[in-house]
Amino acid sequence: xxxxxxxxxxxxxxxxxxxxxxxxxxxxxxxxxxxxxxxxxxxxxxxxxxxxxxxxxxxxxxxxxxxxxxxxxxxxxxxxxxxxxxxxxxxxxxxxxxxxxxxxxxxxxxxxxxxxxxxxxxxxxxxxxxxxxxxxxxxxxxxxxxxxxxxxxxxxxxxxxxxxxxxxxxxxxxxxxxxxxxxxxxxxxxxxxxxxxxxxxxxxxxxxxxxxxxxxxxxxxxxxxxxxxxxxxxxxxxxxxxxxxxxxxxxxxxxxxxxxxxxxxxxxxxxxxxxxxxxxxxxxxxxxxxxxxxxxxxxxxxxxxxxxxxxxxxxxxxxxxxxxxxxxxxxxxxxxxxxxxxxxxxxxxxxxxxxxxxxxxxxxxxxxxxxxxxxxxxxxxxxxxxxxxxxxxxxxxxxxxxxxxxxxxxxxxxxxxxxxxxxxxxxxxxxxxxxxxxxxxxxxxxxxxxxxxxxxxxxxxxxxxxxxxxxxxxxxxxxxxxxxxxxxxxxxxxxxxxxxxxxxxxxxxxxxxxxxxxxxxxxxxxxxxxxx
Amino acid sequence: xxxxxxxxxxxxxxxxxxxxxxxxxxxxxxxxxxxxxxxxxxxxxxxxxxxxxxxxxxxxxxxxxxxxxx
Numbered sequence: 001x002x003x004x005x006x007x008x009x010x011x012x013x014x015x016x017x018x019x020x021x022x023x024x025x026x027x028x029x030x031x032x033x034x035x036x037x038x039x040x041x042x043x044x045x046x047x048x049x050x051x052x053x054x055x056x057x058x059x060x061x062x063x064x065x066x067x068x069x070x071x072x073x074x075x076x077x078x079x080x081x082x083x084x085x086x087x088x089x090x091x092x093x094x095x096x097x098x099x100x101x102x103x104x105x106x107x108x109x110x111x112x113x114x115x116x117x118x119x120x121x122x123x124x125x126x127x128x129x130x131x132x133x134x135x136x137x138x139x140x141x142x143x144x145x146x147x148x149x150x151x152x153x154x155x156x157x158x159x160x161x162x163x164x165x166x167x168x169x170x171x172x173x174x175x176x177x178x179x180x181x182x183x184x185x186x187x188x189x190x191x192x193x194x195x196x197x198x199x200x201x202x203x204x205x206x207x208x209x210x211x212x213x214x215x216x217x218x219x220x221x222x223x224x225x226x227x228x229x230x231x232x233x234x235x236x237x238x239x240x241x242x243x244x245x246x247x248x249x250x251x252x253x254x255x256x257x258x259x260x261x262x263x264x265x266x267x268x269x270x271x272x273x274x275x276x277x278x279x280x281x282x283x284x285x286x287x288x289x290x291x292x293x294x295x296x297x298x299x300x301x302x303x304x305x306x307x308x309x310x311x312x313x314x315x316x317x318x319x320x321x322x323x324x325x326x327x328x329x330x331x332x333x334x335x336x337x338x339x340x341x342x343x344x345x346x347x348x349x350x351x352x353x354x355x356x357x358x359x360x361x362x363x364x365x366x367x368x369x370x371x372x373x374x375x376x377x378x379x380x381x382x383x384x385x386x387x388x389x390x391x392x393x394x395x396x397x398x399x400x401x402x403x404x405x406x407x408x409x410x411x412x413x414x415x416x417x418x419x420x421x422x423x424x425x426x427x428x429x430x431x432x433x434x435x436x437x438x439x440x441x442x443x444x445x446x447x448x449x450x451x452x453x454x455x456x457x458x459x460x461x462x463x464x465x466x467x468x469x470x471x472x473x474x475x476x477x478x479x480x481x482x483x484x485x486x487x488x489x490x491x492x493x494x495x496x497x498x499x500x501x502x503x504x505x506x507x508x509x510x511x512x513x514x515x516x517x518x519x520x521x522x523x524x525x526x527x528x529x530x531x532x
Numbered sequence: 533x534x535x536x537x538x539x540x541x542x543x544x545x546x547x548x549x550x551x552x553x554x555x556x557x558x559x560x561x562x563x564x565x566x567x568x569x570x571x572x573x574x575x576x577x578x579x580x581x582x583x584x585x586x587x588x589x590x591x592x593x594x595x596x597x598x599x600x601x602x
Contacts, residue, residue, distance in 0.1 A: 080564075086580045087557035090587045094550035097591060215572025232566075233576055239560045247558055270599050277591035284584040291577070515600040 005159035009331040013158070016195075016335035017169070020188050020342065024176030027183040038371040039113050042181035043354040043378055045265045047108070053186055054271050055278050057347070058262040060189035062253060063089075063282045065150030065341035066143075068196070068289055073313040075293030076303075079230040081238060084246045085290055089283035092250035097276040100254060100263050102423045102513040104272045107264050109512040114351070115260050115419050116359035122422045124504020125430035126363060131437050132415045133359035136257040139412040140352040143256070145389040147348075149314050150341040152393070154334045156305040157318035163394045169342065170390045174383045177346045181379075182265055185346035192343050195336035197285065203333070204288045207295050207324050221294035232294070237474035241463050244478040252409040252480060255416060257351035258344065269515060289317075296320045310455065345386065353382035407448050410462050410480035414440045417484075417491050423513065430504040432494035440487025447479045546597040553587040 028036065036042045049057060067085070074082030103118070112118045115136060120129035148166055155165045176184050208214050222232045234242055253259055266272050296316040304319065305312035318337070321330040357378035362369050369377070418433045450468055453460025463476040556562065557580060566574040 080576065083577065083580065086584070090557045090580070090583050091554055093587055093591050094554050097550065097594065098547075213572050215569075218569075218572060218574060232574060234560055234564045239564070242560050243558045270595075273595045273599060277588050277595050280584050280588040280591070283587075284581065287577075287581045287584060 006327055006331075008327050009158055009334065010160070012328060012331035013154070013335045013338060016332070016339065017172075020191060020339050021172045021176060023187050023191065024173070024184040025179060027176070027180040027187040030180075030183050030187055036179075036181055036375075038375040039354050039358060039378055040111075040371070042375050043350050043357075044113055044261065045182040045186060047265055048267050049186065049265045049271070050267055051271050051274055051278070054262065054266045054275050056189040056193050057182075057186045057265065058259070058275060058279060059282045060185065060192055060340070060343035061258055061262045061347045062279075062344075063286055064143075064147060064344040065337050066146045066344075067286060068337055068340060069150050069153050069314045069317055071286065071290045072293035072296065072317050075290050076296050076301075076316050077293075077313050079225045080232055080234045081242060082293060083287075083290055084242050084249075086283060086287045087243070087246040088249040088253075089286055090280065091246055092253050093276040093280060095250050096254045097273055099420050099423055100272050100276070101269050103260070103419075104263055104266065104269050105514065106423070106508055106512045108269075110508065113264065114257060114355045114358050115255065115415065116355055119415075119418045119422060120359070121507045122426070123418060123428075123430045123433065124506060125434070128418055128430055128434055128437075129359055130363075131434065132418060133355050135411060135415050135437075135441075136255070136355050137352045139408040140257055140348050141385065141389070142392075143258075143408055144345050144348045144352075144385055145392045147341040147345040148389060148393045151338050153305070153312065153314045153318050154338050156312070157315055157322055158334065163390075166390050166393065169338070170345070170386050173342050173346055174349075174386045177349060177382060177386075178379050182261065182347065182350055185343045185350075186265075188339065188346075189343045192336065192339045195332065196340055199333040199336050200285050200289055202329070203292065203321070203325075207292070207299075207320070210324055211295060211298050217291075217294050217298040220298035224297045235474075237476070241476035241478065244481045245463065248413060248478040248480045248484075249409050251416060251484070252413040255412045255419060256348075256408075257355050258348040261347060261351035261354065292317050292320060299323060345389070349382040349385045350378070352385055353378040353380075356381045407444075407459060407462055407479075410444050410448065410478075410483060411441070413480040413484045414444065414487055417487055426506055427495065428491055429495045429498045429501065431498050431501055432491045435494050436487040436489075436491030439490045440483045440485075443486045444479055444483030447482065451479075544597050546594055549590045549594055553583055553590055556586065557583050 031046065031048055040046065071082060071085045074085075076082075103115075106112070106122075107118055110118075110121055112121060114133070116129045116133035119132045120126060123129075148170070151166055151169055180187075208217060211217055218232060225231055254263070263272055266275075293316065296319070299320060301316050301319045301323065303311040303313045303315050305315050318330075318334060321333045325333070357374045361377050362374055366373065414437055417428065417436055421428060447464045447468075448462065449458050451460045451462075451464060452458065462479050464479045464482065465476050466473050563576055563579040565576065568575055570578045
């Protein structure tokens with residue numbers, strides 16, 4: 001049953017939204033540059049963000065609103081497997097710490113703004129760069145659309161019918177992102193994260209207190225899951241699926257354009273490395289948020305929305321808050337989740353737009369485009385992406401976007417060889433890397449195609465069952481791992497064979513990847529003050 | 533671009549510390565059980581949550597050992 005409309009809740013959420021919108025427009029004055037009309041300034045905030053801004057920016061960027069509603073929904077629906085989000089967001093930091101620092105250094109040295117920029121410079125291959133750009137954009141678009149699920153779940157639980165709140169939210173977002181660029185989500189991330197931390201801290205103490213403690217929660221959750229032949233522990237055949245999903249998602253995360261943007265917007269290499277030890281604070285929060293899924297099971301929450309047969313489990317966290325908290329506090333939590341959707345959506349839009357402007361528009365449509373024109377294209381594309389995302393969610397089924405996001409990681413991990421291996425070695429031949437991408441991507445998409453779900457015949461899940469290939473086992477593996485291994489094998493095997501073909505020109509030198517001399521970016525008049 | 537050649541930097545062995553959290557959370561055989569539980573939370577859950585602190589500490593030590601001082 002959908003909860004009734006509450007004017008108090010609605011008023012609080014609207015007020016929070018209004019404050020954030022004002023902040024978004026004010027961000028244009030923050031750390032002011034002479035002009036915002038370039039990818040450097042509009043799309044990377046002038047590469048001047050320090051440790052704390054980066055912590056909030058990357059935190060708001062990587063731990064999205066979708067995570068906050070979908071991960072608990074996963075535990076609610078599937079039990080222990082859903083907890084993969086925790087090892088995933090632990091493994092990511094040791095894996096990317098040094099690669100991200102090298103990426104920062106080489107991109108700073110050569111003015112690269114995207115992974116595709118780097119690939120073109122390193123491997124001297126326009127085709128490889130185009131493949132990297134397209135892969136990143138295709139993986140990001142459904143991710144933007146998915147941020148709306150957070151807002152949609154809130155709107156449903158607040159008892160509002162219709163899609164107009166989604167349009168208003170994203171039109172406002174598009175407007176202040178247009179004027180302020182990356183500075184807008186960076187500033188809003190402060191508000192969003194402080195609110196989320198506050199809400200989570202109170203929720204993980206207050207809800208267990210009301211439900212009778214964690215032992216009651218786990219006991220009741222286990223009873224509810226056992227009825228569905230699931231458990232709060234993994235079964236033996238689930239081990240491989242669990243660890244490859246965690247490992248693969250961790251390897252894929254920093255290949256997404258929005259993660260690269262967050263890294264490149266920092267002012268130096270130390271900020272990047274330091275954040276790898278500070279960002280896990282978000283993982284702890286995510287872990288506890290995940291457990292809200294079991295609390296919802298223990299509180300007998302019944303999901304609303306969706307269809308009668310398959311209700312929208314993303315609504316369980318808002319419903320839990322609605323039933324356990326006073327209305328005014330539930331409203332603050334709703335506002336926090338809704339704002340939490342805007343930060344990553346903004347960064348994703350900006351980074352995908354930067355990639356389009358830099359790596360598709362300039363090389364293929366207007367080779368002589370000025371920085372100003374490039375910035376303008378990026379602004380326009382960013383608006384199109386956001387409004388397109390709403391249209392997709394409103395016009396098509398939501399499950400459509402979720403299926404696509406599921407395969408987003410599988411797709412984006414295919415650019416690991418040219419990008420990450422490229423940071424360490426020049427051994428690989430550019431055509432071998434292209435061939436590896438083709439084979440890996442082909443195999444992954446085939447494996448996704450033959451994987452059914454309960455409701456669809458194809459693209460059902462990113463977990464591939466070995467039984468599909470006739471093995472008598474219940475074991476599954478994360479599809480992206482198989483795809484990227486195939487990619488690596490092909491690239492490695494073909495490199496010696498292609499030795500006769502001309503190699504691409506590498507415009508980088510080994511020193512570009514190491515720590516640079518202390519040489520800050522030249523600052524224009526009035527830019528030195530106010531750097532955070 | 534700086535032109536002078538720099539000596540090849542040797543990897544600090546402290547970096548190997550980063551392997552610890554990776555193995556600890558990516559091998560479910562280690563932690564897929566209910567007991568001992570803490571405050572009603574099964575081992576599976578509090579063990580993985582505890583490694584969030586573990587990875588932060590390991591990453592902080594490696595950061596301090598490898599950061600550029602200039």
